[in-house]
Amino acid sequence: MDETVRRKILRLLDQHRTTRIATLRSDGWPQVTTVGYANDGLVIYFLCGADSQKAANLAKDDRVSLTVDDDPTQVMDIVGLSMAARAKLVTNPAEFEKALRLLISRYPNQKSLDLPMPNTSEVCVFRLTPTIVSLLDYSKGFGHTDLIAC
Numbered sequence: 001m002d003e004t005v006r007r008k009i010l011r012l013l014d015q016h017r018t019t020r021i022a023t024l025r026s027d028g029w030p031q032v033t034t035v036g037y038a039n040d041g042l043v044i045y046f047l048c049g050a051d052s053q054k055a056a057n058l059a060k061d062d063r064v065s066l067t068v069d070d071d072p073t074q075v076m077d078i079v080g081l082s083m084a085a086r087a088k089l090v091t092n093p094a095e096f097e098k099a100l101r102l103l104i105s106r107y108p109n110q111k112s113l114d115l116p117m118p119n120t121s122e123v124c125v126f127r128l129t130p131t132i133v134s135l136l137d138y139s140k141g142f143g144h145t146d147l148i149a150c
Helices: 003-015 053-060 093-105
Strands: 018-024 030-036 038-040 043-049 063-069 079-089 123-137 145-149
Touching (some): 003 038, 003 063, 003 079, 003 145, 030 053, 038 093, 053 079, 063 123, 093 123
Antiparallel strands (some): 018 030, 018 063, 038 043, 043 123, 063 079, 123 145
8 A cells, every 4th residue: 555545544544533334234234323433553443332233233244334534515625535344343352442542532522421441241342454445535536536455
């Protein structure tokens, strides 16, 4: 991956903290939901309830698609990315804690929730590893996209 393109992708990931993620339900229909995320380079972490539909979907099929973008006032200012990735349930306690710390750090102004830190019986933390990134940048032309294999 070209270093300039990598920096653009990382800048987009670092600037945002929510993504729309699509998983596949057992009946084959895609399901899109918004989740908070944190990234460590190109690796993305998100959490969801252990009994959530996302967790059930990912237990059957680890393929996901996601988007990260802005909603600019000018069409030609649209910049964003979409990504195909594989989701892996984080079971290593050290990585689970690392992911929680990264997720919490995305909300530095968050007031106390007065809740204990979640544990692996309550939430699932997933690590998303990209396989393909589509970098959208209208400043290079309407609908311009660079497709990057990871």
